[in-house]
Amino acid sequence: MTADFWDQRYADRKYVYGVEPNAFLTRQRHRLDRGMSVLAVADGEGRNGVWLASHGMRVHAVDYSAVALQKAMRLALDRGVTLRTTCADLTDWTWPTAAYDAVVCLFLHLGPEHRAAVHRAMAGALAPGGLLIMEAFHPAQLRYGTGGPPNAEMLYDPDTLAADFGGLLDIDVLEDGETDLDEGAHHQGRAHTTRLVGRAPMAETRPDATAR
Template sequence: MRSPWAREYRRTPETYIWGTEPSSFARRVAALLPSAARVLDLGCGEGRDSVYFAAQGFHVVGVDASRAGIAKARRLAEARGVRVRWLVGDMARLTYPRPFDLIYSCGAIHYVPRLQRARFFSRLQSVTLAGGVHAHVVFTDREVYVEKGEVIDYFTPGELAAAYAGWLILHREEGRIACSQDGTPHHHSVESFIARAPAQGETGATQPSAKE
């Protein structure tokens, strides 16, 4: 397994290592959605963002490779009184049952091996409604800190934009996040990325050039 987090969730059944409050990225993305939007949260972990989306009135599917993570997520949803459809499995191999208004991931899709990514993105795009949104936070190769033996094909600058050719890029920002999950304070370099699919009848967006 490339990701160490299943092991960590099994080790910490009573606590939420990512917390129970939503990420700031989830809050930002939620503001872009229509009411009752259909949301897919890839690598949802212990459920903090899936549960937040459900509390906004969205119809949410949360996917994670870790059964222990999903068990915590399920508990959080019950405690908050919201319904989420939980799926355990490899996000790159699951079949998604219906089209979505939002496909979202926070800190998760960099675990999908680079060799699988072209097919992965094309499958995700094929289950997205016209005008729908994809939003990802990924680790990039600018500042590499390997944690708990994880195996990551770090995203390169521009890799996400290339995967979303023809989509309108709404937001793209590089940054650093502080982390100390392994007990040593460190940083990861990240890119946050939000893009909108062409609306019905549109052929695809022309991106503004760097000079504009």
């Protein structure tokens, strides 16, 4: 999916995925502290990054769509918070390393040619002890039709994420199951998702996340 595709999707003045944060993210609030530096990956129109900023975190939102990030900045202004943004293709972005206390990635779906490398880069962006929070559609989502790409290769089950992040993160949560989505026009209704919460090892035991 190209930047033009996403720019067109986000061109409507309305927030196509809504303005409220992802429900799984809000349930992880107890793991997140004020003052944390957070990378919000594929943050789109900013609903999750702005929510994090509203709880006192320093948020860097990155997305492929300049149109989406303009809307994210508008939402941040409306909510009275600060949001740093970067427009980038995550598959060739120069990812920061060991830079963030947390990385949040919600409903980013990549093909197998890019998925594992981007996931390694996400893990590598975490400072020692840093937290990764992630939710994505499961292959079973194809039966629901309530969001996500219509391509099983771009949907993730727990085994896929365990393979991608194995040895890079200590996994606290790795599960899949049904959930009810209410996230604008494109994520609406009963769905099947995969959820992960992991933590980067401390410096003395941290593996090389860039290793191939």
